[in-house]
Amino acid sequence: MVDVEEPELADSPYVTLISSDGLQYVVKREAALVSGTLRGMLNVDSSFQEAETNRIKLHEIDSVLLEKVVEYLYYNLKYKNEVDTPEFEIPTEMSLELLVAADFLDV
Amino acid sequence: MRSRRNETNEESSVRGPNSALTAFLREQGITAEVIERRNRQREEQEELERAAVTQRVATDANSDIEELVDAATSKRRAADVSDDxxxxxxxxxxxxxxxxxxxxxxxxxxxxxxxxxxxxxxxxxxxxxxxxxxxxxxxxxxxxxxxxxxxxxxxxxxxxxKQEYKLPSLQDICVKLISQNIEEVDAFGDIGTVNMRKISKILSKNRSLNGHTMTLFLDAGLKELEFWDCSNMDSDSYTKIAAFCPRIERLTLWMCGQLHNDNLRYIATNLPNLTHLTLNGPFLISDSCWQDFFEIVGSRLKGFHILNTHRFSNDSMVSLLENCGSGLEELTISRMDGLDSKPVYDILPHYLTKLKHLEISYPTKEELVDDALIVNLLSVNGETLETLILDGCSGLTDATLVSGIRPFCPSLRKLSLGLLDQITDDGASQLFTDWDINDGLMEVSLRRCTALTDAGVYPMLEHSRSTLIELNLNSVYGITTQMFQDWSRNLKLGLLTSLDIGFVQSVNDKAVSILGRVCPKLTILEVYGCNNCTQEATVRSGLRLIGRQTDNF
Structure with a gap:
């Protein structure tokens, strides 16, 4: 959603996640690597197109879900090694769809 | 007692448990009321003093600060006894x-x-x-x-x-939230089988698996279904399983107390692919229904596990053996109080020939399962047998080990001999010393084999040193520090990941550090009841010590 200069280089510290309805989320590479699926896509040895362009299209995840996912990626990044963490809030009605997305993204 | 009761009328004759102190106080005439009255008096007294002080301050505020301070300090001092x-x-x-x-x-x-x-x-x-x-x-x-x-x-x-604290994954958070609101869910959608199983387990644990929530897990293509707590599932739900999921091959239902005769018959006729059935606590199923069931499923039944029911009688067992015996690869009979005929146990070896998994545990009388039976069973099934669980068959002696397991079980991987108090060092060392036909066990439980000591346990460690993954030596009291020393000098258990050595008194700080060193993969060490294992123990990083008495959180 943030409109910044498009990162293109493979070693850029940011990657762009694109939701099914076309919104772009520029997140830290570190945060994106929390997700096993994204990690695989961004692996430079994998020769995925995503690894070169640093843009990942997530056709099955809409912007509402993706925003929550991104929120979790940063939550995980921040509290990974801490025990005393605040609860991660999820609206109840979103939980099932989010579970599907989380299952896909392996987070 | 009587006179006192007459004296104080309001005391009721019904009393809860009393401590000696309460009794003493009552005898001395000290009650809550008396204490309260005393407190009140003291407060009033203090109130008066305070009033007097403030009055004085009010009259000559300038000159009397000294006194005020003194009053204050003395009061503080009175309150603070330690300050002397x-x-x-x-x-x-x-x-x-x-x-x-x-x-x-x-x-x-x-x-x-x-x-x-x-x-x-x-x-x-x-x-x-x-x-x-x-x-x-x-x-x-x-x-x-x-x-x-x-x-x-x-x-x-x-x-x-038995886990390390880590940040919950997004899936875990969602699964938890969904489980809490499961009554609102109409269908799961594509959440993946792993998540499905997770939710099912959580619902079982919360005891919220019922006629409504169970339907969420049913799917026409399903081949395997596990419900771990069916106590709230009514008879109709069981019918639904068979009606909605005709392709099921493995069905596991625990605490299925509401499973009816009709349900079992329906399962038998409507699940043509069913090969493995596990039922825990199906006590409504009658003897005749069991016989019908076995007649219908016949030789396609490959695994039958039944636990905790007294209604499964000797005749049911005979029917199982006659109809399905030749095809059975897995058999569990655990805590079956209705099976009380020695002859029925004794015909097991005549029907069962290709078992991979055999569990006979906690028979209703210990003489039902004896050495001769197990030796016979092993002589026909030993070649294929991978898992042997004989927990609580306390009638067994060394003969089972020496003439049964040793000569006949080359492929055995898991052996559980819990609570066999007649097993001695002699038998164990004869079994494990130079037991060349078997390449090593992966899982061993000698829990509460109270007659065993170092001389029996050590040969087992030696034999399975390169394969052992899980080991239970809980309450094998005879283990001494000598064994840990021998272990430390001569053995390395490269694969051992989980060890329960609870209630073994010889486990001390040194033993813990030895175990950490000689078992490089060990991650879980249970030391419940090991009083000699203290805070001082050096615990290798990556090893989790569970149940240490001095741990306080």
Whole structure:
């Protein structure tokens, strides 16, 4: 959603996640690597197109879900090694769809 | 007693349990009421004193500060019993009530609110600002303590689940939320089988698996279904399983107390692919229904596990053997009080020939399962047998090990001999010493084999040193420190990941560090009831010690 200069280089510290309805989320590479699926896509040895362009299209995840996912990626990044963490809030009605997305993204 | 009861009328004759102290206090005539009255009197007295003091202050405010301070300090002193040196409050004090703050050395006037403190052996008061700072510090310390306690609790809870505390994954958070709101869910959608199984297990644990929630897990293509707590599932739900999921091959239903005769018949006829059935607690199924079931499923039944029912009779067992015996690869009979005929047990070897998994545990009488039966069973099934569980068959002796397991079981991988108190060192060492036909066991339980000592356990370790993954030596009291020393000098168990050595008194700090060293993959070490294992033990990083008595959270 943030409109910044498009990162293109493979070693850029940011990657762009694109939701099914076309919104772009520029997140830290570190945060994106929390997700096993994204990690695989961004692996430079994998020769995925995503690894070169640093843009990942997530056709099955809409912007509402993706925003929550991104929120979790940063939550995980921040509290990974801490025990005393605040609860991660999820609206109840979103939980099932989010579970599907989380299952896909392996987070 | 009687006279006292007449004396105090309001005392009822019905009483809960009493401590000796309560009884003593009552005898002395000390009751809650008396104590309260005393407190009230004391408060009134104090009230009066305070009134007198303030009056005096009001009349000659300027000259009497000294006295006021004295009153205040004496009161404080009265409250603070531990503080026993009398005059240290006066160190930095002028006759007119001025003092220098102990922290910032500013000159200030002492009031009743000034905080007494001690710095480097000097006692004195703090100025108003420093008092505030002190109070804030104390409050923060308290809050930190509460948070630290919460943190320790989380870590401890994870430890008891044999896991390390880690941030919950997004899937876990969602699964938890869904489980809490399961009544609102109409269908799961594509959440993946792993998540499905997770939710099912959580619902079982919460006891919220019922006629409504169970339908969420049914799917026409399903081949395997596990419900771990069916106690709230009514008879119709069982029918639904068979009606909605015709392709099921493995069905596991625990606590299925509401499973009816009709349900079992329906399952038998409507699940043509069913090969493995596990039922825990199906006590409504009658003898004739069991016989019908076995007649229908016949030889396609490959695995049959039944636990905790007294209605499964000797005749049911015979029917199982006659109809399905030749095809059975897995058989569990555990805690079956209806099976009480020795001849029925004795015909097991005549029907069962290709078992891979055999569990006969906790028979209703120990003489039902004897050495001859097990030796016979092993002589026909030993070639294929991978899992043998004989927990609680306390009638078994060394003969089972020496003439049964040793000669006939080359492929055995899991052996559980829990509570076999007649197994001795002699038998165990004969079994494991140079047991060349078997390449090594992966899972061994000698839990509560109370007659065993080092001489029996050590040969087992030696034999399976390169394969053993899970080992249970809980309550094998005879193990001494010598064994750990031998182990340390001569053995390395490269794959061992989980060891339960609870209630073995010889486990001390040294043993823990030895285990950490000789078992490089060991991650879980259970030491419940090992009093000699203390805080001092050196625990290798990556090894989790569970149940240490000195651990407090």
């Amino acid at each position: 040196d009398g005059d240290d409050g006066n160190h930095d004090r002028d006759p007119d009530g001025k003092s220098y703050c102990l922290d910032c050395d500013v000159e200030f006037k002492i009031t009743v609110l000034s905080k007494r403190a001690e710095r480097n052996g000097r006692a004195g008061y703090l100025c108003a600002d420093c008092t505030l700072i002190q109070q804030r510090k104390a409050r923060n310390a308290r809050r930190n303590e509460v948070e630290a306690r919460k943190r320790r609790k989380k870590v401890a809870a994870a430890l008891l689940d």
